Amino acid sequence: MSIAPATDIPVLAEATARLLATVDAMSEQQLAEASLLPGWTRGHVLAHLARNADALVNLLTGARTGVPTPMYASPEAREQDIEAGAARPLAEQAADLRASAARFDAAVAAMPDAAWSVEVPHRLGAFPAREVPAKRIGEVEYHHVDLGLPKAYAPADWPRPFVEAELVRLAEKFDGAPGLPFTVLFDTDTERVHETGAPRTNRNPDFHVSGSSAQLLAWLSGRSDGGDLVVASFCFTLADPASNLPKLPPLG
Template identity: 55%
Template sequence: MPEATDPATPAPAAPDAAPALVRDDLAEVAEATERLLRTVAGLEPAALAEPSLLPGWTRGHVLAHLARHADSLVNLLTGARTGQDIPQYAGEDARDRGIQDGAGRPLGEQLADLRASHERFAEAAAAMPADAWSTLLRHRHGYTFPASEIPGKRLVELEYHHVDLDSGYTPAHWSAAFADHELERLAAKFRAAPEAEPVRLLVEAAERELRIGPPADRPELTVEGPVRALAAWLSGRSDGDGLQVHRDGVQLTDPRTALPKLPPMG
């Protein structure tokens, strides 16, 4: 049986000083964390050593990563608040070591770590003065972004990796707003990727069209489906479930074999 652990997480209130969109994102992060904790609390202890949907990672690796990612954002928030140059991680080796060292812990320890790291994140966000949210920070991949994007980045990690646990939470559980945001974000990212095959994306029942890849010099592929199914495919969380694929007006039989390989999310 799963270890008896209360998954409820007391989340500090979103800071009044934060911009409205930041407050909304922080509230969504708290809700997504509670959903994750409920899923993890329902796992059998042995399930943590079983494979996740991420190659080479067990469910324990996914959970350790989520906890350490929260702490890495605490580092960035602290830097934004204090004016210090605090890196997200001490280095890539330290990041990888933190995940590897934490992957094999028992269920109760994983839950406690997830809860405590979320509380540290929420407290760091609550301590931010209004002007600190505009501070430019450096992501571990090298690009800069404003501190106001941190809650949204945390939400992305929570929602994607909750799916990666392969424990009953799927892209169908994503909110329409989250799926729509990720569809727009990833389509824009892949539109600028020269290695991406040209694809026209049609959002079912929304009369909306997006494109990825460079301009087509031949009949391009058209992929149509609900917003969650499109976002799941672009994010690598689906192999085409719920999508229809057409080329030059002809529907292709199996979307799983017809869909092109996507660039890495990065």
């Protein structure tokens, strides 16, 4: 097994356990309430998480068997499955999450070493199967926050290794993005600097954004409006960060 999946598996197990603990503490009323994702209840988020596990099993199965298999039969099928699962009782949602997680674990365990290097299909571009476990970690961590239960789980609860890796990934993803000004991110936890946005014509950023690791990632990933960040533009600190931050491109 390649190093990345071997490292990711216990991390995913811990993330899934945290998610299930939150779900087990939820009420039926909370399940039907709005999540942080527009148009979705918490039931929609949980249904998506279960179906995403099965979709990633499809990718691993395709890599293992040599028969490329898409995550979902179609975008329409994906949406229909989420809608169909969203209104189920909490006990069914929790059981489905556990069962789908077990199926994912079984698919990982069935992967021979050579299969981890096989490219798997994705709407944003193919990638090696060894990246599948990390993608599942991202789904679990981000959507756990999207449940909108900050007393149970919030960006500040994200594990530090996840936050640090995602800060690098998203800063690189938005690097050179059209319409995003040259922005410097200063992580007050680690004192690390991340640069993103428009190509650098000089070393003077259009925006200098400071905050904790989790605060910066919450903003970059769309889980925060950035109101808790310190934002400066051309040496002037802006009084209303949420209104003055540059608009980020969609995550895709």
